[in-house]
Amino acid sequence: NAGVTQTPKFQVLKTGQSMTLQCAQDMNHEYMSWYRQDPGMGLRLIHYSVGAGITDQGEVPNGYNVSRSTTEDFPLRLLSAAPSQTSVYFCASSYEGSYNSPLHFGNGTRLTVT
């Protein structure tokens, strides 16, 4: 049981480059989300999805796009990377059908934008 899988683990980009962070879960979870983790800022929600075909913005969505074409996958796209997007990115999923369903996190992607 793989849980939540994120790729790549590390990435270095130059300002202006684009890339996609991949996230896949094999638990048939309806809810998926992307957070960024920055020192002193905790985890901040970028985008989330409550099911295939449905996405919504979180606290810090600017500069990021998402799509949810399948239940399993929830990629995060950076269209034009900026140094301010240097961070550790976490994908998380949960089964929304049960009360108090916890989030299952991936291992994270450490992104550096130069």
Added chain:
Amino acid sequence: AQRVTQPEKLLSVFKGAPVELKCNYSYSGSPELFWYVQYSRQRLQLLLRHISRESIKGFTADLNKGETSFHLKKPFAQEEDSAMYYCALKGYSTLTFGKGTMLLVSP
């Protein structure tokens, strides 16, 4: 709006000492609260949730609606408890995290 406040960035204690990591929240509805932990080089994982009223690894947390708090406590800290702890509040569709408290337990 929902908000989670963890006032301490760092909490440093000696092994065997009691630990209390503070968490206060702001939410207009009925809160669902969690504590997540991130050990060094590991993914975040759920530690405990208020609805379960459970004790995990010796940690407990009680929801106090009057004080809007959900403090995490452990009577005797162990070195392996050193980690980053996040308090989280579940709103309508999203989970809001506090900024986290780093717990360092020294021998």
